[in-house]
Amino acid sequence: MLSAFKYRIYPKPEQEMRLKRTLLSLCDLYNLLRAKKIEEYKQNGVSLTKTNLRALALAGRGHDSKLRLVHSQVVQNVADRVHIAFEAFLGGRARFPKNKQPRKYLSLTYPQSGFRVDSERGLYLSGIGCVRIFMHRSLLGKVERLTVKREADEWYAIFLTERKTPPKQPISTIPLELVSGADLGLEKFAVLDNGKSFDYPEYLRRSEEKLKQFQRRLGRKKRGSKRWSQLCLSLAKLHLHIKRQRADWQNKRVKEIFSVNEVLVLEKLNIRGMLGNHRIAKSISDAAWGEFVTKAVFKAEMLGKHFVAVDPWGTTQFCYSCLAWVPKDLSMRVHKCPECGIEIPRDLNSSRLIKRLGIQSRPPSDGGSSLAEPRPLPSLMGVASRGVEAGSHQE
Numbered sequence: 108m109l110s111a112f113k114y115r116i117y118p119k120p121e122q123e124m125r126l127k128r129t130l131l132s133l134c135d136l137y138n139l140l141r142a143k144k145i146e147e148y149k150q151n152g153v154s155l156t157k158t159n160l161r162a163l164a165l166a167g168r169g170h171d172s173k174l175r176l177v178h179s180q181v182v183q184n185v186a187d188r189v190h191i192a193f194e195a196f197l198g199g200r201a202r203f204p205k206n207k208q209p210r211k212y213l214s215l216t217y218p219q220s221g222f223r224v225d226s227e228r229g230l231y232l233s234g235i236g237c238v239r240i241f242m243h244r245s246l247l248g249k250v251e252r253l254t255v256k257r258e259a260d261e262w263y264a265i266f267l268t269e270r271k272t273p274p275k276q277p278i279s280t281i282p283l284e285l286v287s288g289a290d291l292g293l294e295k296f297a298v299l300d301n302g303k304s305f306d307y308p309e310y311l312r313r314s315e316e317k318l319k320q321f322q323r324r325l326g327r328k329k330r331g332s333k334r335w336s337q338l339c340l341s342l343a344k345l346h347l348h349i350k351r352q353r354a355d356w357q358n359k360r361v362k363e364i365f366s367v368n369e370v371l372v373l374e375k376l377n378i379r380g381m382l383g384n385h386r387i388a389k390s391i392s393d394a395a396w397g398e399f400v401t402k403a404v405f406k407a408e409m410l411g412k413h414f415v416a417v418d419p420w421g422t423t424q425f426c427y428s429c430l431a432w433v434p435k436d437l438s439m440r441v442h443k444c445p446e447c448g449i450e451i452p453r454d455l456n457s458s459r460l461i462k463r464l465g466i467q468s469r470p471p472s473d474g475g476s477s478l479a480e481p482r483p484l485p486s487l488m489g490v491a492s493r494g495v496e497a498g499s500h501q502e
């Protein structure tokens with residue numbers, strides 16, 4: 108499986124200038140290829156393929172004195188990015204690709220060659236030079252590609268490597284007590300089926316509060332002014348800080364769950380619904396949940412454990428114990444089942460129901476239940492159509 112190793116790099120001032128110039132040229136190229144792709148489709152009804160785009164990128168490099176200094180694979184990778192952006196849009200996973208602003212075009216990728224790590228001299232980057240790198244941990248696996256990224260005023264080298272994963276115990280042989288279901292929510296970050304819960308850490312709330320203040324201040328500054336750009340940099344640094352705090356906290360929670368469980372069951376997140384949301388509080392939690400799922404999937408693979416996603420439909424409305432339909436709106440925090448009499452917090456009911464769905468989804472024999480191999484998601488639809496009139500309730 109692919110994993111990323113990220114290291115801070117320290118380009119010298121002239122190397123940093125070269126990196127910045129390269130990013131500007133690549134950004135222009137990205138916008139050019141995007142425009143060509145749209146134009147070709149509008150005028151001739153032809154959709155440019157990845158190969159077409161790569162050829163265009165290389166042709167562009169031939170005419171451009173600045174791009175000629177950039178490694179040819181780095182230039183071709185821009186074509187791949189345009190291709191991926193359109194694929195994501197066509198697949199319903201993203202919005203229509205936008206023109207990139209130079210201040211938001213922050214990375215360049217060497218797909219296979221053009222870079223070398225030297226223990227003495229640092230990281231050699233074609234077209235940039237030898238850059239000092241701080242390797243705080245060893246690089247494991249076979250390097251597939253390298254991305255150089257600017258984050259606020261810092262630079263990073265991110266190596267993507269292919270690593271072997273440990274074998275998994277077949278999911279059907281895992282005892283039920285080693286299966287954990289979790290409900291991700293706004294009030295608590297997660298509630299586990301054993302009653303344990305993870306509160307959203309206070310320091311993150313504080314940081315996010317600060318973020319909102321910064322954004323308001325930024326709105327009062329004149330766009331493009333000196334104060335505005337200073338504030339932009341501070342804002343970018345704060346974003347970075349929050350991202351790291353959140354990643355660190357989430358990694359610890361995922362680790363905690365897998366230290367005692369073999370299987371983690373979560374709801375499949377609705378990516379489409381998330382894209383449409385502009386409220387800050389909601390977008391922060393959406394992002395956090397998305398990252399948490401990504402981490403759980405990754406960690407499960409690295410540890411030889413299982414991650415199972417279930418259909419979120421109805422997980423707040425049915426009784427985990429007897430599967431009776433118990434409708435409730437968001438204000439009702441307790442699940443009280445008229446059928447079996449059970450009375451537990453709403454989130455706990457959801458997490459147990461999620462676990463139950465996850466268990467039902469287990470294939471009869473071998474394992475391999477992960478997001479990587481999509482199977483029909485286990486859902487409560489079947490319960491609904493057998494029991495209550497399915498059409499009469501909607502979430």
Ligand SMILES: [Zn+2]
Pocket residue numbers: 426427428429430431444445446447448449
């Ligand atoms: Zn019940």
